[in-house]
Amino acid sequence: MKKTRTGNSRELLIDAAEAVVLRDGGSTLTLDAVAAEAKVSKGGLLYHFPSKDALIEAMIERLIRTFTASLELALQSEPPTRGRFARALVRAMFDRPPELAEKESRMSASLLAGVANQPRLLDPLRNAYARWMKAVAADGLPPGRSMAVFAALDGIWLWSLFGIYQPTPTQLRAIRIVLEELIATDAS
């Protein structure tokens, strides 16, 4: 713990930024709003994050860390048999506390939206996916299965991200069963 640095302030500022997005939506993510939320002046904020992009990048990285953590957790309790990674993905997506999932959805949507035109900011996400896709490829199932499961989960995520469609709990259960069968069934 030698290096406290400015690390803690940064985390607090990211907290504030998240609070703003969750409370008022992504379009209100302005430096003023974040500074106010953190009870800091804009100058103070800009000391830690020299630009708004830097702030957004940090928010994205935190979001990825959070998801990665719950994926790791799910992985640990999966037996190392074929389809392990796919099973962990399914659990990480479906078994997340609903209100947490809802928050992360809104956060993700706002960030994706704010960032879609500056592809560079999505690099951390791209890197994360590249890693996951490697795991998918090494998952031991017949070709395409794990990736199809991954895609389906991301499809549901997309619907929720932009409020495009809200599956009922029954529908979600049905989809989950289909995906789990896809993982469990032997190649045809």
Place this chain on the structure above:
Amino acid sequence: MKKTRTGNSRELLIDAAEAVVLRDGGSTLTLDAVAAEAKVSKGGLLYHFPSKDALIEAMIERLIRTFTASLELALQSEPPTRGRFARALVRAMFDRPPELAEKESRMSASLLAGVANQPRLLDPLRNAYARWMKAVAADGLPPGRSMAVFAALDGIWLWSLFGIYQPTPTQLRAIRIVLEELIATDAS
């Protein structure tokens, strides 16, 4: 053809807006840029679309119409057996000319991004999904199958939308086969 109205001008302006987005990205979709592209003044543009939101809404509606049309086409050549809608979805997504798909992806991403904070503008998309989900529910397959297929297609779409991950042709083929088997296989 009695009502020509301002319809044609509107279409030309939407063409221009699309051209701007495709050439320079979504963040450059400004009234000035669209007006310049259409060789019209900003005032002229605003005569037809009283606000930028109105323009974006029209762009979204056109995009939905386009996709709906190719889905209808795919539907027509599918035999009316169980899983018809799911099969049509698969074909509409996979068999689209690649460079067209790429354009539509970029368009969609820019529009989604610009609009994520004003959920009302996504209403046309929500309505379209509501219709499709009805068709999915009536598709005749075991519960969750058609919807899982739909989700998987949208997941791949999401990856492409934001350039998150680019599946190889081999991977795409493998996924497609998995999905088609999911549609064709009897309930387990």
Place this chain on the structure above:
DNA sequence: GTCTATATCAAGATAGAC
């Protein structure tokens, strides 16, 4: 490290002439 004050700018929208 944090603050205030200010520069700068881009963009949406309005008004009114033609």
Place this chain on the structure above:
DNA sequence: GTCTATCTTGATATAGAC
């Protein structure tokens, strides 16, 4: 229906004091 000119706002970022 289309144009020019202008208003207004809201946001990023900088400069420099404390």
